[in-house]
Amino acid sequence: MINMQAEMEAAQPIHAPPTSFWRKYVFSIDHKVIAKQFLWAGLLFLFVGGVLAMLIRWQWAFPYREVPLLGGLLEGGRIGPATYQQIFTTHGLIMIFFAVTPVLIGTFGNLLIPLMIGARDMAFPKLNMYSFWTFVLSQLLVLASFLAPIGTAGAGWTSYAPLSTNVGTPGMGQTLVVAAIFVTGVASTMGAVNYITTVIRLRAPGMTWMRLPLTVWGLWLTAILNALFVPVLGSAALLLLLDRSFGTHFFMPAAVAARGGGDPILWQHLFWIFGHPEVYIMILPTFGILGDVLSFFARKPHHWYRGTVWALIVITVLSAMVYGHHMFVTGMSPLLGEGFMLFTLLISIPSMIVVLNWILTVWNGSIRFDTPMLFALGTVFLFGIGGLTGLYLGDISMDLYLHDTLFVVGHFHFTMAAGSLVGAFTGLYFWFPKMFGKRLDERLGKAHFWFTFLGLLLVFGGQLLAGYAGQQRRLFDPFQNPVYQGLAGLNRWTSFFAFALFAGQFFFIVNFFRTVFSKRIQPAGQNPWHVTTLEWTDSASPPPFHNFDRIPLVVRGPHEFSNPEVQRLTGRDFAGQAEVLPGQGEPAVSAGRA
Amino acid sequence: MLAAAGRAAAAPIPERGYGLPLDASADGHRIDSLIQFTTIATTVIFVVAGAVLVYALVRHRRGHPAAYQPGNKASIGLLVGFVAVVAVAVDGYLFAHTLADMERVFWNFSAVEKQPDTVRIEVQAHQWAWAARYPGADGRFNTRDDVVTLNDIRVPVDAPVLVQLASVDVIHSFNLPNFRVKRDAVPGEITKLTFQARREGEFEISCAQHCGPNHYKMRGVLTVLAPAQFREWLANAGELARVAYDPEDAEAHWGWGWRPE
Numbered sequence: 001m002i003n004m005q006a007e008m009e010a011a012q013p014i015h016a017p018p019t020s021f022w023r024k025y026v027f028s029i030d031h032k033v034i035a036k037q038f039l040w041a042g043l044l045f046l047f048v049g050g051v052l053a054m055l056i057r058w059q060w061a062f063p064y065r066e067v068p069l070l071g072g073l074l075e076g077g078r079i080g081p082a083t084y085q086q087i088f089t090t091h092g093l094i095m096i097f098f099a100v101t102p103v104l105i106g107t108f109g110n111l112l113i114p115l116m117i118g119a120r121d122m123a124f125p126k127l128n129m130y131s132f133w134t135f136v137l138s139q140l141l142v143l144a145s146f147l148a149p150i151g152t153a154g155a156g157w158t159s160y161a162p163l164s165t166n167v168g169t170p171g172m173g174q175t176l177v178v179a180a181i182f183v184t185g186v187a188s189t190m191g192a193v194n195y196i197t198t199v200i201r202l203r204a205p206g207m208t209w210m211r212l213p214l215t216v217w218g219l220w221l222t223a224i225l226n227a228l229f230v231p232v233l234g235s236a237a238l239l240l241l242l243d244r245s246f247g248t249h250f251f252m253p254a255a256v257a258a259r260g261g262g263d264p265i266l267w268q269h270l271f272w273i274f275g276h277p278e279v280y281i282m283i284l285p286t287f288g289i290l291g292d293v294l295s296f297f298a299r300k301p302h303h304w305y306r307g308t309v310w311a312l313i314v315i316t317v318l319s320a321m322v323y324g325h326h327m328f329v330t331g332m333s334p335l336l337g338e339g340f341m342l343f344t345l346l347i348s349i350p351s352m353i354v355v356l357n358w359i360l361t362v363w364n365g366s367i368r369f370d371t372p373m374l375f376a377l378g379t380v381f382l383f384g385i386g387g388l389t390g391l392y393l394g395d396i397s398m399d400l401y402l403h404d405t406l407f408v409v410g411h412f413h414f415t416m417a418a419g420s421l422v423g424a425f426t427g428l429y430f431w432f433p434k435m436f437g438k439r440l441d442e443r444l445g446k447a448h449f450w451f452t453f454l455g456l457l458l459v460f461g462g463q464l465l466a467g468y469a470g471q472q473r474r475l476f477d478p479f480q481n482p483v484y485q486g487l488a489g490l491n492r493w494t495s496f497f498a499f500a501l502f503a504g505q506f507f508f509i510v511n512f513f514r515t516v517f518s519k520r521i522q523p524a525g526q527n528p529w530h531v532t533t534l535e536w537t538d539s540a541s542p543p544p545f546h547n548f549d550r551i552p553l554v555v556r557g558p559h560e561f562s563n564p565e566v567q568r569l570t571g572r573d574f575a576g577q578a579e580v581l582p583g584q585g586e587p588a589v590s591a592g593r594a
Numbered sequence: 595m596l597a598a599a600g601r602a603a604a605a606p607i608p609e610r611g612y613g614l615p616l617d618a619s620a621d622g623h624r625i626d627s628l629i630q631f632t633t634i635a636t637t638v639i640f641v642v643a644g645a646v647l648v649y650a651l652v653r654h655r656r657g658h659p660a661a662y663q664p665g666n667k668a669s670i671g672l673l674v675g676f677v678a679v680v681a682v683a684v685d686g687y688l689f690a691h692t693l694a695d696m697e698r699v700f701w702n703f704s705a706v707e708k709q710p711d712t713v714r715i716e717v718q719a720h721q722w723a724w725a726a727r728y729p730g731a732d733g734r735f736n737t738r739d740d741v742v743t744l745n746d747i748r749v750p751v752d753a754p755v756l757v758q759l760a761s762v763d764v765i766h767s768f769n770l771p772n773f774r775v776k777r778d779a780v781p782g783e784i785t786k787l788t789f790q791a792r793r794e795g796e797f798e799i800s801c802a803q804h805c806g807p808n809h810y811k812m813r814g815v816l817t818v819l820a821p822a823q824f825r826e827w828l829a830n831a832g833e834l835a836r837v838a839y840d841p842e843d844a845e846a847h848w849g850w851g852w853r854p855e
Binding site for chain 1: 612613614615622624625628629632635636639640643644646647650651654655656657658659660661662663664665669670673674676677680681684685688689691692693695696697700701760761762763764765767769771774775776777778780781782783785786798800802803804805806807808809810811813
């Protein structure tokens with residue numbers, strides 16, 4: 001054990017921190033700085049994506065009416081059909097690729113993987129820097145697309161061909177966005193390779209697989225999915241770029257292009273082979289964060305840790321085998337459709353295990369309702385709704401009616417916006433003291449929670465109701481159709497709730513900037529939440545450049561709470577993962593065994 | 595009371611509020627019953643799990659000492675049992691019923707093909723309209739007596755309808771909410787859809803797949819007629835088509851030879 005520690009020390013010598021401004025803040029190879037860079041970049045685009053969402057809601061509440069505040073950016077001050085399709089397209093793309101992904105995976109992956117496994121940095125620190133700056137390039141491409149002559153992308157975030165080819169959406173804007181998808185795919189792949197290697201190679205001595213914090217499990221499995229499936233999206237985007245700019249016909253059949261011989265359904269296969277793992281890419285880190293945070297704030301070990309780990313692994317494997325449920329109505333072979341339905345229904349089994357383990361973790365705890373815990377519990381409820389509504393859509397019969405309605409939109413927002421985003425807020429409130437050395441304000445945090453939780457519930461609940469009644473998604477003016485006129489009131493109210501949800505985010509913005517920049521706020525201290533994982537017990541807040549003065553020697557699992565023996569020896573209700581209890585000396589735990 | 599409800603249900607396009615739209619099809623009830631089942635099942639699961647969680651949040655607060663319980667045989671057994679019951683009772687029920695629905699009804703095109711009274715229609719989608727083609731008296735497509743309509747599809751009540759779909763530009767989706775079916779129209783492919791109307795009236799046809807800026811305007815009317823009325827309309831329209839036929843107008847001859855199963 002001691003030898004292993006010496007080996008890890010030798011493999012990761014302490015380097016002097018960089019001193020120049022550029023090396024320290026801009027082209028940094030420090031995973032903690034890169035995490036903050038991803039956070040800033042992601043939050044900025046989260047705001048942009050949120051504004052676009054408000055424009056969509058304005059259109060559904062008051063179609064044709066002049067848009068307040070933002071009217072100056074729009075032609076004639078109003079949203080027209082062409083602008084509308086660009087708004088919902090970029091809303092989806094920005095939220096998924098340029099807001100939630102960088103915050104959830106870029107920020108927490110970079111910050112937490114080395115700190116939680118007891119490493120001094122990522123396995124490939126330079127690759128990490130390249131990953132971030134490649135990501136920035138993709139964001140710039142998206143911003144540039146808004147300035148293109150006939151506007152940005154308008155083919156939906158799924159970019160279905162041939163609508164996404166020059167036949168349906170000509171112009172530089174769509175091309176730039178497809179290029180941005182390709183470039184961000186390169187960034188994600190670089191990050192993924194790094195995460196996978198780091199977890200495999202740089203775990204501190206004693207940090208066995210079954211002692212990994214669940215957050216690391218979630219992020220590691222996510223990285224595997226990213227490495228396997230983002231390249232598929234990248235290839236598809238590249239082929240689409242060739243179709244758009246070089247006259248190839250990969251996705252254009254003879255029916256739409258004189259010399260075409262391509263297949264539009266090929267795009268859907270390539271897109272969803274990536275696209276369905278992508279929704280798990282966005283939820284697995286949240287699953288991991290919740291698994292840890294619920295245990296931390298219930299002061300109780302995670303219920304059936306091994307069950308959760310195996311469930312997460314099974315979800316990861318199955319997530320690659322369900323993508324066809326997005327294509328039930330394309331005319332796919334019935335046998336294929338039924339196979340995809342079977343796997344889709346099966347994935348509910350490990351998902352239920354994960355959720356029920358959360359509930360049983362909280363059961364019989366001694367619960368602290370700090371802001372991170374509120375967000376974690378909110379995520380459990382919201383993701384629960386998202387998961388259960390998925391049952392309707394994974395079933396072919398019901399999908400025949402519900403496909404492409406707002407029911408789908410409500411469902412995936414409950415999982416991806418509510419689940420992933422609120423999960424990301426959970427992590428942000430929880431690890432903020434580690435990142436910035438100070439705690440976010442509790443009162444502002446709680447106000448932010450209630451606006452966010454109730455807002456999401458009402459907005460996406462409203463969408464489920466509208467979709468159940470048959471309202472199709474992506475309609476510029478749903479109410480020119482008499483069939484939907486009865487739903488105008490519901491849509492307007494949903495919009496009001498959405499505006500409140502957006503307004504509630506200002507509690508967070510104020511809280512965030514005030515805490516980051518204020519000099520008067522007390523330092524949080526090394527371990528303000530009194531929890532067990534290495535980043536809290538063995539490193540300062542914020543951690544030094546080299547994270548750990550000595551590579552920790554891990555002796556127990558991540559959730560050692562309320563153990564009477566620990567209480568007797570230390571007077572505390574928790575024991576750190578690398579903590580040697582008084583009177584116990586060198587622990588009698590052999591390396592490689594849990 | 596019942597009569598009023600009946601009248602309301604028979605209104606052409608109900609200006610509906612919440613809930614599922616009027617079901618005008620012979621088989622939509624299969625889907626509606628599954629939706630109903632799923633709503634009940636998911637509500638029960640959500641309420642049971644949510645109640646346990648809320649109870650824990652109220653009961654097991656800070657003052658309550660936490661138990662050192664990483665999970666034991668009883669609690670893991672309870673969890674696995676709950677999951678198993680849900681998996682069999684809900685997932686299993688849905689899978690079995692849907693398999694039967696798909697194989698027997700919604701995707702069973704060969705059975706409809708064999709029925710003698712099947713009405714065949716070719717629908718060609720383009721930005722942003724639905725063109726429909728009936729074979730006319732000769733029973734063959736792309737001939738002189740084809741009846742061609744725009745955003746106006748008529749079918750007889752109580753007869754199976756088989757639609758073959760094509761698109762000339764981007765992907766559209768032929769959506770009949772009152773019949774609980776939809777199917778994509780994909781350029782370069784012929785896709786199929788079948789339904790049977792159970793009641794007369796006018797119903798919505800919409801495009802469900804985003805197909806460009808005017809996607810929201812891409813709509814049509816499906817009119818369900820009494821069989822005699824339908825035959826009369828088709829015969830008249832066929833006569834007019836024969837008169838208006840222009841062999842030079844290549845654009846108008848977009849039909850294709852019917853693709854049997």
